[in-house]
Amino acid sequence: MGSKLSHFSKTAGPGILFACTAIGVSHLIQSTRAGADFGLMILGFVVLATVLKYPFFEFGSRYANSTQTSIIDGYKKLGKPALWMYFIITICSMFFVTGAVGFVTAGFFENLFGIDFLEEFTVVILFAICVGILAVGKYNVLDSLIKIIAIVLLVSTVSAFLLALYNGPIEEVSGFAPKELWNLTGIFFLLALMGWMPAPLDLSSWNSLWTLERSKQTSYRPKLKETLLEFRLAYLITGILAVMFVVLGTFIFYGSGEELPNSNSSFAHKVVTLYTQTIGEWSYVVIAASAFSVMFGTIIALFDGYSRSLQRTVELIFSKKEEAIRTKFKTFYVIFLIVLSVGSLIVIFQFAGNLKELVDFATVLSFVVAPVIAIFNFRLVTGKYLPKESQPSTLLRILSFAGIVFLSGFAIFFLAMKFLS
Template sequence: MLGGKFSSFSKTAGPGILFACTAIGVSHLVQSTRAGADFGLMMLGFVVLVMLMKYPFFEYGSRYANSTQTSIIDGYKKLGKPALLLYFLLTISSMFFVTGAVGFVTAGFFENLFDVDFIGEWTVVILFAVCVGILAVGKYHVLDSLIKMIVIVLLISTLSAFFFALYHGPTEQIPGFEPKELWDVAGIFFLLALMGWMPTAVDLSSWNSLWTLERMKQTNYKPKLKETLLEFRLAYLITGILAVMFIVLGTFIFYGSGEELPNNNSDFANKVVTLYTETIGDWSYIIIASSAFTVMFGTIIAVFDGYSRSLQRTVELIFTKKENTIRTKFRTFYVLFLVVISVGSLVVIFQFGNNLKELVDFATVLSFVIAPIIAIFNFRLVTGKYLEKEQQPSIFLKILSFTGIIFLSGFAVFFVFMKFLQ
């Protein structure tokens, strides 16, 4: 019986792991580390809060896909074509900045690992070309296999660094150290940026549904709703625990030390890797540098796949009336979108130059402003006429959803208000 449950879980596992790898990249390695380094452990409460507030809207992507055997993007069309068009416009408006931010950070870890900063911006060009090539040839099968190995490496290295950091204790604070102010304009904008991608952008919930369907197709196994939700919940829990660990690591190594995390992407990567090696030992540098780059590489591949897959499905639904004509008309669009996203993201990276923090903060805040719209769409789809009663979320999740929508909307309005006053 136990073997049967494990077999079922192994066939279901994949979409949640992809979600975790997408989330763990910039929001954890960059933003959570910065949060601990600049503000200490006071950010832990905000991270736990936003993880809780966003949870229902990510879960609904998996829930809808399992229950209807269609993606939640198909559901947006059921809400009305304006809803689908709005999702399309929101995706187009954010995808170059999000992919650019993730690609820029990944390039930094690549340069740090191989010491190739002399090729400069060509690092990102080569990196994007490799990602497009891998996905154009292998698509989900390669992505699924690669991500599972990456997550195992990440868990082992992060757990090791975390427990070593706890053993050694926090760094000694320099005389006269004054912590950064959280409740001034700069502090509030950083808080919004941190929550914007914690654990990731809400509009990426559509990717969960697409990956869930693709996993079913790959294994020829339709999991029960509770199996799909269990796999996602475990992955979501892991992303939350790792976020806490990265904040603790940033606090223990950098907070009060007088050191500032660099704004250059390769220098930042070197500092993050040093964060690990100072707690584990210098002997681990190459292992940690390889692991960090591998994690970011998995993130950027997942981002390319998610955006291309969601754009393809959105275009299919907008421009095709009959379902049976969709695949023949748009089957090559996936690769086309891979190329478009890579080119547009490169333009964004070149525009921001070498300003890592500005690019990441802009992308994450943009995602936070978009979040309430997607949250409302997802909630309507799983609580209305589109799902059977037994497939709909519990009363607790519905209450949490209402709270989450108010929370996300309130912060989005607050951000716009603060920006207007600047």
């Protein structure tokens, strides 16, 4: 028993990083909005997206453990066009995704510390802190910090959920009319919700990189079942928390007649205030601190994930020998941290004052490109690139086919609806 716990502690890290990255905008913002606008009827879509996207996230961990290389290395094996396509998808989405998460995080930062005079400069300070932490400490600091944030997140969310259940849903105000889901606006939000539920699909490549980095950090190479167990536990918790946030949004907002603001700091204040009205005024600081912790965990993991994946992609595209990579590209991680922060700030300044539009644009963009990543990941773990004993089960293959059909169908439907409307 002792050795199993020791091995698990050495394996644990990538799954926790995944969970903290996922439980940011998708849960705290989108799931809360979903419950607030549509009530519990939206819950089925949250569960469906979480289940059908599971295989493609797991394949990142599976491939990394089995080959001791990242799944980005695998994309190169599929051919240079596949690697270039991943690179283009990453470049096209990273500024919008990081901008959306950074904008939201800045709002919760301002709300927690009562800062309202810095305006857009809050996010500049926040990005500078993230870049500084990662440039100096890289994975070691990220791994330690994220585990503290994960504990705060888990305790605060479960506590808020149980208290909301105890207090029951709010009474609907007179004349309340629920929003319509099956119109253009409702469907657009549904796609935005599922685009990041529980996370953008390209995050699967980060999980493979974090798996390798954790193994390097602990000098322990876990068995495949150990890596998968750690990821599955984290994914399960991510899914359960998504359900909790939808229920919280429903119990606290649905029927209140309250409209969530479109400014980041006002949105953060409104979310925290309405939570505390249900749970108790005593909890304001706790909820505010927990919400900021959730968002900070997400934004710092995004900075690391995008910079780490870009560095590896550039290494594979522009260098043929692994020895040359170690000397030629070792400073690229910090360069990409800076490029990402500057590009994301430009996006934020363009969307300033329109939080919902920025978040919805970023999440829908992630949904549209998701089928490409899903197909790449599936090909890598079911073909000649993995030994038979490391390949997924028949059940997981069937779930993968269903996931590809689901993601492709909705993406095509959205594009057709967008161009025909």
